[in-house]
Amino acid sequence: MNISCKRATELMSQEQDRDLTFGEWTALKTHLAICRGCRAVSGHFKTLRRALRLLSEK
Amino acid sequence: MNPDFRAQVEALRPYLMRYASLQLRNREAAEDAVQETLLAALSAEGRFEGRSNLRTWITGILKHKCIDAVRRASRESPLPGEDAESAAADFDALFDEREHWREHPRPWEDPDGALHQKQFLQALEACLAGMPARTAQVFMLREHAGLDTDEICKELAITSTHCWVLLYRARMALRLCLEKTWFAK
Numbered sequence: 001m002n003i004s005c006k007r008a009t010e011l012m013s014q015e016q017d018r019d020l021t022f023g024e025w026t027a028l029k030t031h032l033a034i035c036r037g038c039r040a041v042s043g044h045f046k047t048l049r050r051a052l053r054l055l056s057e058k
Numbered sequence: 059m060n061p062d063f064r065a066q067v068e069a070l071r072p073y074l075m076r077y078a079s080l081q082l083r084n085r086e087a088a089e090d091a092v093q094e095t096l097l098a099a100l101s102a103e104g105r106f107e108g109r110s111n112l113r114t115w116i117t118g119i120l121k122h123k124c125i126d127a128v129r130r131a132s133r134e135s136p137l138p139g140e141d142a143e144s145a146a147a148d149f150d151a152l153f154d155e156r157e158h159w160r161e162h163p164r165p166w167e168d169p170d171g172a173l174h175q176k177q178f179l180q181a182l183e184a185c186l187a188g189m190p191a192r193t194a195q196v197f198m199l200r201e202h203a204g205l206d207t208d209e210i211c212k213e214l215a216i217t218s219t220h221c222w223v224l225l226y227r228a229r230m231a232l233r234l235c236l237e238k239t240w241f242a243k
Contacts, residue, residue: 014222016229040164047173048233
């Protein structure tokens with residue numbers, strides 16, 4: 001089942017806070033495989049996390 | 059008390075002030091939290107015993123003081139309803155009626171390079187300062203203090219679902235803000 005980009009962004013965010021269910025995880029990975037925009041956002045979220053870590057160490 | 063220990067603890071004050079200011083977004087509250095932390099650290103010298111890094115140990119104390127402060131603040135003056143905040147952070151405009159991107163986001167150019175630049179972190183701080191209070195507090199407890207969502211929910215008496223929604227809004231808002239103020243350059 002294909003999920004929407006909006007749903008994918010929600011799952012990418014939640015992936016940073018909890019374990020996704022197997023269904024959610026599969027749906028997200030399937031979506032990312034075909035969606036450039038969401039892959040970009042996935043990178044943005046990862047950069048944000050690293051940036052906040054850096055900020056807390058300064 | 060060992061005067062060396064006192065001096066080492068005092069030397070951490072600027073770092074702790076910065077940490078607490080980012081976390082609490084209020085100078086007075088940050089000063090209080092740091093003061094309480096320094097007192098707690100000085101009175102617990104025996105428990106520290108050089109077992110770990112001093113800064114890590116004291117930052118651990120400060121985290122809890124910050125949580126206390128956030129909890130107190132949310133009890134004393136409840137923040138504007140979630141609806142007000144959700145209206146301000148509406149990302150629906152990004153998506154079409156099928157909830158797909160109207161305009162595809164693009165990868166950020168050289169994020170590693172950005173992370174090494176002081177100005178990038180300043181841009182990030184400016185974006186953080188522009189976020190709604192509750193959203194920012196939860197996001198900072200999660201990403202800056204590194205607490206897990208269960209802990210945040212318990213301390214602030216909110217549901218995990220609510221917590222995830224706030225974290226989602228924070229991340230979406232920050233990526234848009236940085237895109238405007240930094241990566242567009």
